[in-house]
Amino acid sequence: MRLYQLDSYATRFQARVERAWSDGKGHYAVLSETLFYPESGGQPADTGVLRGAFGEVQVLHAYEEEKAFGDVVHVLSAPVPQGAEVEGEINWQRRFRHMQRHTAQHILSQALLRAGGYHTVAVSLDSPLSTLDLAEEVEEEKVRQAEALAAFAVYADYPVEAFWVSEEELAHYPLRRPPKVQGKVRLVRIGDFDLAACGGTHLKTSAQAGPIKVQKWERYKGGTRVYFMAGWEALEDYHAKHALLARLALAFSTSALDLEKPIKRLQEELYALKGENQALKEALVEALLPRALEERVLLVPQAVIPELAKRLLSWSDKTFLLLSKEGRFALLGPGKERALAALQALGARGGGKEILQGALPRERIAEALDPGLVS
Numbered sequence: 609m610r611l612y613q614l615d616s617y618a619t620r621f622q623a624r625v626e627r628a629w630s631d632g633k634g635h636y637a638v639l640s641e642t643l644f645y646p647e648s649g650g651q652p653a654d655t656g657v658l659r660g661a662f663g664e665v666q667v668l669h670a671y672e673e674e675k676a677f678g679d680v681v682h683v684l685s686a687p688v689p690q691g692a693e694v695e696g697e698i699n700w701q702r703r704f705r706h707m708q709r710h711t712a713q714h715i716l717s718q719a720l721l722r723a724g725g726y727h728t729v730a731v732s733l734d735s736p737l738s739t740l741d742l743a744e745e746v747e748e749e750k751v752r753q754a755e756a757l758a759a760f761a762v763y764a765d766y767p768v769e770a771f772w773v774s775e776e777e778l779a780h781y782p783l784r785r786p787p788k789v790q791g792k793v794r795l796v797r798i799g800d801f802d803l804a805a806c807g808g809t810h811l812k813t814s815a816q817a818g819p820i821k822v823q824k825w826e827r828y829k830g831g832t833r834v835y836f837m838a839g840w841e842a843l844e845d846y847h848a849k850h851a852l853l854a855r856l857a858l859a860f861s862t863s864a865l866d867l868e869k870p871i872k873r874l875q876e877e878l879y880a881l882k883g884e885n886q887a888l889k890e891a892l893v894e895a896l897l898p899r900a901l902e903e904r905v906l907l908v909p910q911a912v913i914p915e916l917a918k919r920l921l922s923w924s925d926k927t928f929l930l931l932s933k934e935g936r937f938a939l940l941g942p943g944k945e946r947a948l949a950a951l952q953a954l955g956a957r958g959g960g961k962e963i964l965q966g967a968l969p970r971e972r973i974a975e976a977l978d979p980g981l982v983s
Contacts, residue, residue, distance in 0.1 A: 625637050625639060636684065649808055650730065651733045661692065669683040704840075708817050711810045715814060715820060716822070717804075726746060726750070726832070728784075739835050741829070742834060766801055768812055774791075785805075893916050935967045937956065
């Protein structure tokens, strides 16, 4: 029996180990009844412990042996004896956060359907930043309307209830989407806001799912993937972002909502400096080019090595070594392979095709500056 479908808020239960086995990958048990939710429908599995005469073992994961109505298999940290009586306890904090994500997903899916006619086709609730996939591409205005509708559903404090109906009775219920199972179907109703077939764990009221915050969305497989956070995790995200904004506002001597102005000024200054830096690099390359052509082994600033090497490529009858004080180097020309072997004898590493590039230990730079290296 799946006890979590009777009471999602229960945390402990008594059961008997009906089957137990081990293989090269781990240890497993099927219990006479369980509160452990098996990973399904985008919702992660519960974790926790089993206690008995054998001691205590961790429940690391749970999954369905067969979809929908198969046994729940518990993945354990150690073997348990078949037939043993056990007390199970789930990780409540993990369970409650999963219930917040799951109930919030139901609310947001219904809100998106109402606001934009968007249909949820898949969900993933395995991290605080959860996702739901829509069959359609979205408009920003409709997504914002849906977010507001979801907030309304949270503030309305709708009761959340689960009940079973036969397959024949389904036609009498206005479901948000068709069920994926046959036979008796478990429905989850959120007041008069949402009704869907679902076998997962949910909150007692919609208010416990809040706040629900859409973080972003993107095109995905011809439709849209929507990222959202809910409940405690949305609050934690808000607190972290608020603290970050407060620190940045203090650093810029402004308010959090006026941060865009100093950041934009910094961006403009950065772009200007990048342009000046590029112009200076080009001027330096021009100034170094005659000397490089004459000496062919040259100590130059590391930043100009790539561009100077490219300029020297047209002098295909000569071999050049450009070396920085940090040990970075570029080799090009007909004798580059022989010169590279000489550098490797000094501890250099590198390679390439037209231009050989790499690094040399700093203490060997003086030896590498020998003009005979490229003669």
